[in-house]
Amino acid sequence: MILYHTSTLAIPRPDTLHSRQHLDFGQGFYLTALKEQALRYGERFLRRNEPAVMNVYDFDEALDLFTRKVFDSYDGEWLDYVSACRKGEPHIQYDIIEGGIADDNVFNTIDLYFSGIYTREQALDQLQYKKPNHQVCITSQQLIESHLHYIDSETIKGTRNRE
Numbered sequence: 001m002i003l004y005h006t007s008t009l010a011i012p013r014p015d016t017l018h019s020r021q022h023l024d025f026g027q028g029f030y031l032t033a034l035k036e037q038a039l040r041y042g043e044r045f046l047r048r049n050e051p052a053v054m055n056v057y058d059f060d061e062a063l064d065l066f067t068r069k070v071f072d073s074y075d076g077e078w079l080d081y082v083s084a085c086r087k088g089e090p091h092i093q094y095d096i097i098e099g100g101i102a103d104d105n106v107f108n109t110i111d112l113y114f115s116g117i118y119t120r121e122q123a124l125d126q127l128q129y130k131k132p133n134h135q136v137c138i139t140s141q142q143l144i145e146s147h148l149h150y151i152d153s154e155t156i157k158g159t160r161n162r163e
Contacts, residue, residue, distance in 0.1 A: 001058075001061055002033065002056060002057070002058060002059070003032065003033055003056075003057045003058075003059045003136060004031060004032055004035055004037075004038035004057070005029070005030065005031045005032075005038070005054075005055045006038045006041040006042045006053065006156070007055065008045055008051050008053065009051070009053055010053055010055060011153075012055075013150070014029045014055075014057075014148065015029065015144065016028050016029055016139060016141050016144065022085065023085065023137070024082050024085060024086065024101060024102050024135065025081070025085055025097040025099070025135070025137035026085040026091070026093075026097075026137065026139060027139065028139035029137070029138045029148075030136070030137050031059075031135070031137075031138070032136065033134055034133070034134050037133055038054050039156060043156075046156065053153050054153065054154045054156055055150070055152075055153045056150075056153070056154065057148050058149045059149075060146075060148075062147070063095070063143070063147065066095035066140060066142075066143050066147075067093075067095045068097075069092075069097045069099075070097075070098045071097070071098065071099025071132075072132075073100070073132060074100050074106065074124075074127035074132055075127075076120070076124055078100065079113070079120070079123060082102055083113070083114070086110075086114075093139065094139065095138070095139060095142075096136065096139070096140070097139070098134070098135070098136045098137075099132065099134075100130075100133055100134070101132070101134070101135045105130060106127065106130050109123050109130075110123065
């Protein structure tokens with residue numbers, strides 16, 4: 001499977017140590033299988049006058065020795081997991097987690113839930129109408145080294161300059 005990671009630089013040797021904590025699925029190396037999503041993410045860097053580089057990887061999915069969790073929708077299990085990770089609370093650790101992103105559209109609902117304005121049921125009611133994006137978080141450096149293979153990096157020029 002081809003996966004993408006957008007950053008301000010080429011990352012031929014990714015690691016889990018340089019990731020921020022308290023993200024959707026915890027600290028790890030985040031990727032997506034959606035090229036357009038990776039390109040859109042690069043716009044964040046371009047708006048700040050920073051370089052935007054889309055890194056491309058081949059991912060070997062033969063993960064017999066690793067734990068994997070896939071969230072197919074924005075459901076209660078996803079909400080509980082993302083809530084625990086974002087708050088830095090204890091949660092089940094997986095080597096790789098895949099599921100929807102708490103992007104701006106989704107995060108508004110989660111923020112209302114975190115602040116106590118929405119109950120869990122109200123948040124889930126709102127989330128059921130959201131179509132999940134796609135993210136993969138690899139939390140295991142061993143998995144990165146054995147299953148994620150760097151292909152290339154591409155500088156993102158911005159929406160107006162894309163062919």
